[in-house]
Amino acid sequence: MTNTPRISTPLDRATLRTAYAAALEAYLIRPEEITLSGAYELGRQALHDGLGPLELVSLHESAVERLAGFLREPDHPIITRANTFLMESLSPFEMTYRRFLESNVALRSLNEALESQSRHTARQIHDGAGQILFSLQLALAEVMARLPHQWKPEIEKAMQLADHLDQQLRGLSRDLHPVALDDLGLNAAVRHLLDGVATRTGLKVAFHSSVPDDLPPQITTCLYRVIHEGVTNVVRHAHATKLQVSMERGQEGVLSTITDNGIGMADEATQPHGLGLRGMRDRLKGLHGELELQSSSGAGTQLIISIPFAFRENANGN
Ligand SMILES: Nc1ncnc2c1ncn2[C@@H]1O[C@H](COP(=O)(O)OP(=O)(O)OP(=O)(O)O)[C@@H](O)[C@H]1O
Ligand SMILES: [Mg+2]
Structure with missing residues (x-):
């Protein structure tokens, strides 16, 4: 097994390149689970360091060039082995991509649930509380019309408060969900x-x-x-x-x-x-x-x- 670095601090490209070549060489010489795990570790390190999958493939290509001695015979099983190593090193990217898709689906369901709840509450305020308030405003207007003159300023104050409440409810309903x-x-x-x-x-x-x-x-x-x-x-x-x-x-x-x-x-x-x-x-x-x-x-x-x-x-x- 090579001295594949454990993920800690980001590695510079040259160190990562050398580590990749060493791990690949170890796997080509001894194609076992333990040496293959070096590929996975390097893939994780590359992901952690912000490399994209194409950059990892380029690391792989230059490692393969360095090991050209192995590859003199084109049908050599080592080519297949090198590909296996590459696929394994790409698997952390694949898993991250799948997790990204899953979290997107979860995010969308959450958004839809929140939106549907907001829509319901907005309707309740708009059609429920809003309509009761409208009836109150009508009732106040009727009282206003029947009252003797000296009481009107008091009722006017109450009507202004009801108007104010109406505007607040409409604003709240609009913010929750655009009923429009x-x-x-x-x-x-x-x-x-x-x-x-x-x-x-x-x-x-x-x-x-x-x-x-x-x-x-x-x-x-x-x-x-x-x-x-x-x-x-x-x-x-x-x-x-x-x-x-x-x-x-x-x-x-x-x-x-x-x-x-x-x-x-x-x-x-x-x-x-x-x-x-x-x-x-x-x-x-x-x-x-x-x-x-x-x-x-x-x-x-x-x-x-x-x-x-x-x-x-x-x-x-x-
Ligand atoms: N059209 C714009 N023109 C100039 N500056 C803008 C414009 N849109 C956004 N900004 C700047 O970007 C900042 C961030 O905008 P953002 O909408 O994220 O926050 P906010 O409007 O300050 O607060 P919030 O949306 O949370 O009430 C703003 O504070 C403002 O400085
Ligand atoms: Mg804003």
């Missing part, structure tokens, strides 16, 4: 969101969409949430005068952009750590989607969001 998404569909819900932003902030807003309303519900909810956060960030941080939102349907999936002409950011890593951008990436990851952020100081920001249609098949590893 169920009632209006994706396109009208995004337009409604942007109209509200334009009215409240004075931002000049442009919206273009070629996506249908009947996308899979996971994509619709994810896209709406991500656009909502992107637009909220523009309002809160960008100091922009213009905002452009697009949603395009492509062959493979949906592509959406959110562009502002605001202050931009020099480097995302140096920005205050909020939950927004991280939450967007987590949501998208669950659907094998991606968020790309293009920005530089003073030159505005563009978010490019992509979500593939084939997320279900990919999640099963097909």
